[in-house]
Amino acid sequence: MSNVASQVMWNRLISIVEEQAQALVRTAFSTSVREAGDLSAGVYDAAGLMLAQAVTGTPGHVNAMADAVPHFIRRIGRATMREGDVYITNDPWEGTGHLHDFTVVTPSFYQGRHVGFFACTAHVVDVGGRGFGADAASIYEEGIHIPIMRFAHAGRVDETLIEIIRGNVREPDQVVGDLYALATCNEIGQRRLADMLAEFGLDDLDGISDFILTNSRRATLERIAALPRDSATGAMRIDGFDVPIDLCVSLQIEADRIICDFTGTSGVDKKGINVPLVYTKAYACYALKCAIAPEIPNNAASLAPFQVTAPAGSIVNAVHPAPVALRHIIGHMIPDVVFSALDKILPATVPAEGAGCLCNFQVSLRPASGQGRRAEVLTFNSGGAGARPAVDGLNATAFPSGVMTMPVEATEHTGPVIIWRKELRPDSGGAGQYRGGLGQYMEVGPAAGFEADFSAMFDRVHHPARGRQGGADGAATTIALDDGGAMQGKGKQFVPAGRRVMLGLPGGAGYGPAADRDPALIKRDLARGYISAKAAMRDYGLTAADVAAVEAQVTKGETA
C-alpha cells in the first residue's frame, strides 16, 4: 500500500465517521443529540482498536468509545458474531457513564469476512426510574439497565428486548426511534467502508489500521517526549450536592506516557452526581490532549499514552451500584483540576478556571389548576470560560463540553415556559491581564396559569472559578426566586404560578494581574458594558475622567 493511498484512506475513515454522526443527528429524537450534539460515532479494526472518531459535542465519549468495543467483544464472543448482528448496552461502566447513553456496536463484514466494527452513542430522552436528575440513591432507581446483548441477530431485531424497553420508559416511541437511529447510522458507516475497500482493492483494514496507529502513536509520543519529565499535583473544591467535594490529581510525565491519578479525591456521594472511571478518563484525557496534542485525531494509539487512574469508591471512580445520572457535573470540572496541575509543569499553556459544568436545568410544567397539559423542558446553557494566557476567556461559551444551547424561541415552543431574559452578565468575568469570560443572566418561569418543578444542575454557587497567575476569581452562580425566595444549586424545587427563577450563571476567572491589562481593552470592555464603570475604577484603576471620556465616545457612536 503506498503512502499516498494510506493518507487518502485515513482521511476517508475520518470522513466516514463524520457522515455516520451526521446521519444520527438528522434522525434522532432526543434534544441532547439533535440540538446539542451529545453523541459519538467511531470505526474500529477487527481487533477492536478504534481507528477514527467523529468530533462531536462530547469529549465525554472520547475514551469511553475507545474502551466500549473491547467490552462488547468479550461479552458477545467473537466466534458468535454474524453479519447483520447489532449489539447494544446502556451500562454506565461499559458504555459512556450513565443509563441515558445507549451505545450500539455493529460488526462490519466485507465479502463474508469480519473486518471491523462501527459504534455510536446517543443520549436518549428517558430510561424510566426517577427521571433525569440527581435524586436517586442507587443505579437501580435511575432506570432500566440493558447489559451488553444483541439488538439484532443476523439482521432480525430482537422484539422481546424492544418490548421490555418500551414497557420501562416514559417515551417509548422516541426511545425506540433513537435506538433504530443508532443502528441505522452504523449501517451507513458500514456501506461507506465497503465502498472504500472495493475502491482500493483491499480485503480488510489491517494495513490501514497499522498506518493510522503507528503514525498516531509516534506523533503523540513525540509530543510527550518534548515535555519536561516532571510531576505536579492540583486540587479544586466544588459545591457537590450537600457537602463540598475535593477533586485532587497528580500528574507525572514520563518518557512515553502521562500518568494522571486522582488519589485524594472525595468518596462517592449519596446522590446521583458520581462518575464512572470511564467518564473521568475521557475528560482528563481531553484536557491533556487539548494542551499537548490538539490536532492528533482520537484513536486507540493516540489515546493510549494518557493513563488515567483513580481509587475505586472515589467520586471519580464510582462503582456499581452508585447513582451516576448527573455524572456530567463533576466530569465537566475535571479539566480545570487537571489544568491546575499541568500549569505547574507547562506554564503559560492552560487557561484559568471557568464555569466548568454546563448550567443545565429541566422544568416540569403543569397547569396550576391541576388539570390539562404537562410538559418537560430541558435547556443547556453556559457560563463564562477561563481567561487564557494571552487572550480573554470566551463569554457564555461551553468548556470543556462542546454542546450548543437551544434557541429561546424553540424552547418556548416545547412547553408553557417563558424565558424572560438570557443575556451576558456584566462584571462576572474575573479581572485580570486577560479577563475571564462573562457568565449570563437568565430569568425563567412558567407561562400564565402554570406552575413548575425546577430541577437545578448547577455548581460554583459556593466555589467560583479561581484566577491564575494573579487573575481574579470569576463570579459565583446565583439562584433565587424573583420574590427573593432562596433556591439551591442542585435538586428539584417548586416554582409557583407567576414566579420566575432568577439565575446568574458563573463567570470564568482572570489570568494575570489586572494591573497589566492593556488600557485599550479596559476601555473597550467598559464601552461594551462587559464591565461597569464601578468595576473599571475598582478593578482596573480607571479614573472618573477616563470613564466619562469612554461614555462620551459611546454616545457619539464612536467605537475604539
Place this chain on the structure above:
Amino acid sequence: MQHAIRLGVDIGGTFTDVVLELAGASHSIKVLTTYAAPEDAIIDGMHQVCAKAGISPAQIDQIIHGTTLATNALIERRGARTALITTQGFRDVIEMRTESRFEQYDLNLQLPDPLLPRQHRFTLLERVDAQGAVLIPLDREEVVALAEDMASYNFESIAVGLLHSYLNPAHERMIRDVLAERLPGVMVSLSSEVSPQMREYERFNTTVANAYIKPLMKSYLGRLKSRLADEGADCPVFLMHSGGGIISLESAAEFPVRLVESGPAGGAVFAAHIAARYGLDKILSFDMGGTTAKICLIKNQTPKTARVFEVARSYRFKKGSGMPISIPVIDMVEIGAGGGSLAHVDSLRQIRVGPESAGSEPGPACYGRGGSRPAVTDADLVLGRLDPENFAGGSIRLHAGASEAALTELGASLQMDALTAAYGLAEVVDENMANAARVHAVENGEDLAGYTMIAFGGAAPLHAGRLCEKLGVTRLLVPTGAGVGSAIGFLRAPFSFEATRSVYMKLSAFDAATVRDLLVALAEEATGFVRNCDASASIAAQSKVYMRYTGQGWEIPVSLSADQAANPDAATFQALFEADYTALFGRTVTGMDIEITVWAVNATTASATATPLPATPTGRMVTGHATRALFDPALAQIVQAQIVPRAGLAPGDTVTGPALITEDETTTVIPASRRAIARPDGSIDITEISA
C-alpha cells in the same frame, strides 16, 4: 424574451465577468474587478463585448447582475454604522451565538466578533409569546425616547429584531414608524420582513447583516443604474439572488442580504441549464476556482435550495466559524480547495492542503512572483497537467523549476521526491473535495452513483476526471464558457422570490382553513415581488412545507402540488412526508406525531428553455500531434498523454485517455480510465471506458 439582447455581469473577487447574448451569438470578457468603484469594470466590460458584437449599449434590452460585493462587505466588515433594537433581556443574542466552540481542541480559540458591538445594541420592554400573543405591550413613548437617545450616535442603518416577531410583527412595525418620524433618513430593516423564521440568533443576525450592508449596496446599485444610463444602457437592471432567481433592483436594494452568494448561485443555474439541454436528472455541479471549490446537487434540473447558510467562515472554512444567514439559498458546500490552495506537512506527517490560498499575489510557486510554498497549481504542473508555456493563453509563463523546488521541500520529511509529493498533494485535495461531495450527498439522502458531473471554473477541468474516479461517477461534462459560467447562469435564471413563514402545526391538530390561508398569503407575497419584475409573464407558485416527527430537530422539505396546497388535508401531508422520509433515511418511525414548522412558497417565471442537444454525428478518432508525460493517479504511474487542442475538435470527435484537451483558459485532463467525445454544443463529454 426571445431574441432579446441581454448582458450578464458577475463581479467576483478577482475578475468581473461580462457575457453578452444576442440572437444566436454570445460574447464574453473577463476584466479585473475595480474595488473602489465596481461599476467601472462593468462599464469597461460592457463596451468591450458590445464592440465585439458590433452593437451599441443602447441596444441592450436587459442586464442581469450578480456580485460578491455584499459578501465581501460582510467578510471585511466594511458595512454602515448600524444599530440593533431588540427585546429587553436579549441584547446579546447575536454575540452569544450557540454558546459552543466550533473547534473542540483549540484552547486559544477566538470566536468571530458580532457584526455590531454591544454598545450599538439597544433594548425595549415588550414581549410576544410563542403563539404570537402579546405578553407585554410596547409603549410608543418608550420607542420615541429611545429614538431620541440614539440620535447622537449618527446611525445610518437600524435593524429591528424582536422575539417571536415572525408570528406577530406589530411591535417591529411600530418601531419602524417611530424611527421614520424621529430619525428620518436612517434605513430600517425589520426581522419580520428580512427573514420571518423561528430561531432568534439566525433571524437577528440575518437582519443585522441586511441593515449593515444596505446603505453600501443601495448606493452602489443607484450609481450603477445611472452610470449604465449615462453610457447608453438605459435598460432594466435585475439582480441575481442567492436562491437562484432574479429580483428587481429595488427589491435588491431593500433586501441586499439576498444577494450574498449570488455568483455561486449563478454557477448552479448554469449547470442546471446544461443538465436540461442534455436531459439529465441527476447532476453534481463542480465549480473550482483559485480559492474555493463549490459542489452542488441538481436533481430534475433544479438546484436544491436551503433556508440557512453560513457566510464569512473565519477558521479554515470550518462549519460554525462564520455567521448564519437565513434566506432562501441554493444548497451547496464550499471548501477551501482551489488552484491557489497551499500545502504543508503536519505533525502526523500528513500532507494537508488549504484552505490558505496563495491568491494571485504571490500566487503558486510556479508563477515566479516570490511564492515559495507549493500550491495545487504547482502539483498540477509537475504532474504534467499544465503546459508551462501556455498557461492562461500564454499570458503567464509557469516556472516548473520553482514548483519542483517547493514540492521537493514539502516531500523532504516524507521521503518523497517532487513527483510523489505532487501526487500526494493532488490526491489530498481531490480527496478533500470528494469527501465534501460524499457528505453533501448523504445529507441529502443521495447516492452519487448514477450522477453526472458538470465541471466549470478555471481549475475544475484539471481535477474533475480524478474526482469522478474517486466518486464512482461515470460521466463528466465540461461545457464551453466554463470560465464565465456564473455570468451565463444569470442569463438563464427565472424571475423568482421565495416567501417563508414559521408557524408550528401538528398533523394531529391540522387546521385546513389556516393552512389554505397561509399558503395563499405567502403566494401573494412571493408573486407580488415577481410581478414587479415582469408585468406579463405567467408566474408559477410552488408550495413547500418543512416537516418532521414531533421531537426531532431537523425538518425535511416536502413539496406540495397546486391542488394539495389549495385543498390541504392531513392524510396527504402525512403520506408525502413519509415517502420523503423513507427515501432519505430508509424507514419511517411508527406511532409518532408529525409536525410542520416552516411554510414556503416560491413564485417563479419559467426558466429559459433549453434547446435539446441535436444528435451527435459520427466523428473522427482524434489523436494528438504531440504527447506529454502525465502522471495518472489512479494508475499511480506516468503515462504518455496525447495533447489535443479543443478548438480543433468537431462534434462527434473522440479522444481516448490518457489525454489533455487544451484551450486558452484551462486544460481538461482525460484520465487513462476515460474517453471523451465532443458534443454539438462544444461540451466535452467524458465517460468511463468499460473494462
